[in-house]
Amino acid sequence: MNGVTTCISFMDISIDNGFWNNRQRINSETTIYAVWERFKETGRFDAFNFDWKKGDPNTPHLFWESWDSDIAKWVESVAYIVAKKPDHTLEKAVDEVVNLIERHQDKNGYFNIYFTVVEPDQRFKKRSAHELYTAGHLIEAAVAYYRATGKDKLLNLMRKYADHIEKVFKIDHSAAFTTCGHEEIELALVKLYRTTGEKRYLELSKFFIDSRGKYSEVSWELSNARFAQDHLPVREQSTAEGHAVRATYLYCAMADLALEYGDKELFAACRRIFKNIVARRMYITGGIGSSAAGEAFTIDYDLPNLTAYAESCAAIGLAQFTRRMLYIDTDSIYADVAERIFYNGFLSSISLDGKSFFYENPLEIHPELLNRDVSVNEGKPGKQRFAITQRKEVFRCSCCPPNITRLIASIGDFLYTSDQRTLYVHHYISNKTETRLNGMLMEITQQTNYPLNGNIIVTAKGNGVGRIAFRIPYWCENYSFRVNGNLADVTKKKGYAYISLSPQKINTIDIVFDMKVQLIEASPNIQEDSGRVALQRGPVIYCLEAVDNGGLLRDVRIDPAASYELVPDNDFGVPVIRTTGYRRNTEGFETNLYRPVSGELDRVNLKFIPYFGFANRGESEMVVWVLKKSNN
């Protein structure tokens, strides 16, 4: 396949300062421990002792079988953290989990807590039971831990499990279903293949991918095939459908296999689906899966703000999908989306202190509305299903927190790809790494405070052969590249600026991406956002919170003629933006809700904060999409 590139692993990249260094520090010092504690408190670690039974006090929840996967993602996160900096406490904890897995794994390789402790006769009988999903996460953890530490015990256990899965599903066909109700195993098997070199795992992944959408699955409780992307064979799919996490995990594996097999038909399906997401089904924050019902994609342009589900795991899945597409097709549309996700819909999922998380990432919050007692309506106590106003430390189904920790720890994976003669720079993050161009070793450094500003200094030490290609971010209208002090001759292709290195020991490339404040409009097809604009600076989308601006934020009008004051903010790591706008006041509406338009507006000061930082100062009304004073 043309255009194939290789990723530089995060393990070979040192993110030494700047925005993400700070985030990774919080992740490794605070978040990983906080998640550990919460998982201990909720019995998730104890579950690995296999002395649970259904109905015990502190009984695990309806997805008990996937608790294994919560721990697996935590293990994977630890692997990514200790790969960069030793942490014996964390490593010891992982080793203990691995020992428990070894102790309780079946002779035949099978490992699942629920289907060993509670329903051993139901193994591989229930398609929606997350068994292969859980297996996939355990495999990912095994691969990560082996690569990080060289310890191969878990890897070997999981190879045995994978062998068992191959036997049951591909050789004996003795399972009650062919493909899992929740994709994950497929991408994990590709990882297992790449680490072990054992092609059977790749072929098993291909077997699962090729089978999806072709068989009616008897044990599948949900009636609608789209929920698990079963509506069509994967090569015939063109739209992002169903449960958004399931969907993106599938697309990751499809892209992996397209690469491994040079499968152009599969890649074409991936590209169609990706374009459907970007052009019709994605929030400005990069969030996807707008519907809480089913945690799912719905129809084109159905992107409500207040009820936006936009699960953290789905954003992560989409980011991982973009990364895999990039290896096949160096087009900035992929890293643009990853960047949109990183600085907005992903980063919003974790509190600034690193201790609490959003499962859902709404683009609008009205506490009164969300917190209202709907028991009067439903005949039972409780809030709205989408009553999300604050981050939580742990969830009953707590898939998101360890997914967040593993992405932060391994974000370096997104930075670079290379082919024989070109290094591709996808993201702007202070770091050091090495690569080979035309066979010659080269040391690469980026120095930048991005996204605080758009200035980046890249140095390439070594024989100046080959090229470096820099992604020109989608939001950037004006930019400049200076190579060794001189304005560079840039070739632009598919969103990348290609610069040929000078044949000298050190090439220094000064990049300026002009990071002005922009007012963004959504397509008229997104009727939710009509008449409204979002404020964006660089990759960061901003929002208004009542804690700064008072309530009734949907009635605030931004003045497009007003100037913007950037005020440094240490908590956010990017500036807050002060400007002026307008709002109506409620005077005259005490006894009536409706009246002829008066046209009177009060001038008000506005303070925008980065969207990712919302809900860090207590429960507060919030909006991303703001009225514009002159509505044209």
Added chain:
Amino acid sequence: MNGVTTCISFMDISIDNGFWNNRQRINSETTIYAVWERFKETGRFDAFNFDWKKGDPNTPHLFWESWDSDIAKWVESVAYIVAKKPDHTLEKAVDEVVNLIERHQDKNGYFNIYFTVVEPDQRFKKRSAHELYTAGHLIEAAVAYYRATGKDKLLNLMRKYADHIEKVFKIDHSAAFTTCGHEEIELALVKLYRTTGEKRYLELSKFFIDSRGKYSEVSWELSNARFAQDHLPVREQSTAEGHAVRATYLYCAMADLALEYGDKELFAACRRIFKNIVARRMYITGGIGSSAAGEAFTIDYDLPNLTAYAESCAAIGLAQFTRRMLYIDTDSIYADVAERIFYNGFLSSISLDGKSFFYENPLEIHPELLNRDVSVNEGKPGKQRFAITQRKEVFRCSCCPPNITRLIASIGDFLYTSDQRTLYVHHYISNKTETRLNGMLMEITQQTNYPLNGNIIVTAKGNGVGRIAFRIPYWCENYSFRVNGNLADVTKKKGYAYISLSPQKINTIDIVFDMKVQLIEASPNIQEDSGRVALQRGPVIYCLEAVDNGGLLRDVRIDPAASYELVPDNDFGVPVIRTTGYRRNTEGFETNLYRPVSGELDRVNLKFIPYFGFANRGESEMVVWVLKKSNN
């Protein structure tokens, strides 16, 4: 109690031409027959043969016990129709129903199909079973049929039933609950008292009203007391809560009793609640109960357009509440709300041809969104609960259609009240009637095409003594009154213009209410409507439909500087309004959903139709609240 007035009954009013004459003709010639047919087809009439049992083919639905009430409201509607113009076919059908009721009524007076046929041992054991609700509607029907025809069989049967209810609830206290889970009996008993003169019925109504909110009701399945207005004793209530139909039927009875007993505390509660509705919980269409979940009021200012429930029966209930308040307090706030309901959220509930109905009356329709298959999300087939884009001929729970027919047939009840020296004119409808002022008989006529325009000629024949007070509609900024050709000396009080008649045989009063097109804004507290305006002319709210204007209507901008062309329209009976506006086009959004604002707008022609006429030309996108080009 001060300010008490008496209603002129619709039976004494002849609505001889104009807008409502047309509607009443459709009602008596088409709608009452259409509802009859649908009720026959669905087994509602057969049910009165008492040969059903649970589980039979064509088994009645979960509210079987309230099917009696569907027929009762149909009987009541027939009564109002035959009161004005004989219809032997309808009258014969009613007589047959009455005979069936007589045949199957218990010796003790009890009558309910479900609790006789299916669960006879559960009588008055289940508070939410609508038994007293059904009894109330039967009583209303009996009163109406007696007053219309002089036939007293049903009235006597229902007196017997009311006596039984008194015994069970007030004397023996042998029921499993004290107050019904769905109010209705209370207002019906007041009617029964007024027709029979039997004060026990009034006292029984008062017993039910006084009991509500004071006892915890064991058999009440729903946990939240507000659903059935049980959260507080009625005299302590200040906000409209819970199921909106239940609520308004309760408020009707509260107002009735406030009048009958001169109960100022009860009236004060009614007035607080009414003000809460008008100032915080009512759509611009007069619709109330914004939430489909529970068909209920939610919190202040929670008035979503797309998911507006705004049940037809709730609008009717609110209108009936305003009428009762008016008898105690001649303030235009009541008839203003009734007018808002009549020409908008009530009239929308029935198709122009009179054959189909809305149960819910949304203020915005997006067929694609509402019709989307959500089985992918819910794991079961089906549309959104609020998937309302078209009127239907009958509903499983078909309370609305016969409620609509009875209101149209009896709308004359809303027109006039009087006290000894003043006739109060609340609505402008062509009609003839008689009244006594200072003891002298006077013939009153209104000639008007209202709401086609705001010109009304009122003549008062007889000795010109006393006054006529005219409501100045809330929407009217400029008006004039000429008495016998001369500009009148008008005294304005609480929204009414008081005119003293000249001592001559005929007084002619020419009224002009300037009916210009207005752009209406909602309170900033209704965040849903921020940045948007509604177009109103006279009492009629307008909307845009895709069938006239193309889709993406939430993105259309009205130009407040543009002129309005009124185009006569026979179907609607009021003009459609043509004007120009703006919209963005979707060019440039093919591959991206978001971009920096371009400011480009296309000028477009717009055609507004009256809201009440939406969805009469096939399924179509619709909006009431439209963006305004200059958003100040």
